[in-house]
Amino acid sequence: METISGLDAEALNRARISRDPRFDGKFYIAVTSTGIYCRPICPSRYAKRANVRFFASAAAAEAAGFRPCRHAGVAGHGGGGTPRLASDQRGRAR
Numbered sequence: 781m782e783t784i785s786g787l788d789a790e791a792l793n794r795a796r797i798s799r800d801p802r803f804d805g806k807f808y809i810a811v812t813s814t815g816i817y818c819r820p821i822c823p824s825r826y827a828k829r830a831n832v833r834f835f836a837s838a839a840a841a842e843a844a845g846f847r848p849c850r851h852a853g854v855a856g857h858g859g860g861g862t863p864r865l866a867s868d869q870r871g872r873a874r
């Protein structure tokens with residue numbers, strides 16, 4: 781079993797289940813049954829361990845044929861995205 785960011789499969793799975801924010805960005809979780817990948821802190825329901833694959837980057841997950849989860853866009857998924865926050869406040873200038 782390969783390691784990702786120095787984590788083996790057991791450590792990755794523990795981080796997945798605990799949604800530990802310290803691991804956000806260190807690896808990505810892909811679910812083979814849905815074809816979706818997401819961040820460790822994703823609020824989606826847990827997938828079965830047997831259906832889970834781990835990737836070191838969002839690009840690697842996409843290269844393997846997975847699509848980003850719906851929550852991903854909200855959280856700036858994909859590694860290069862910039863959260864859109866400022867534009868929402870401009871309408872309230874007065």
Ligand SMILES: [Zn+2]
Pocket residue numbers: 817818819822823824849850851852
């Ligand atoms: Zn997600």
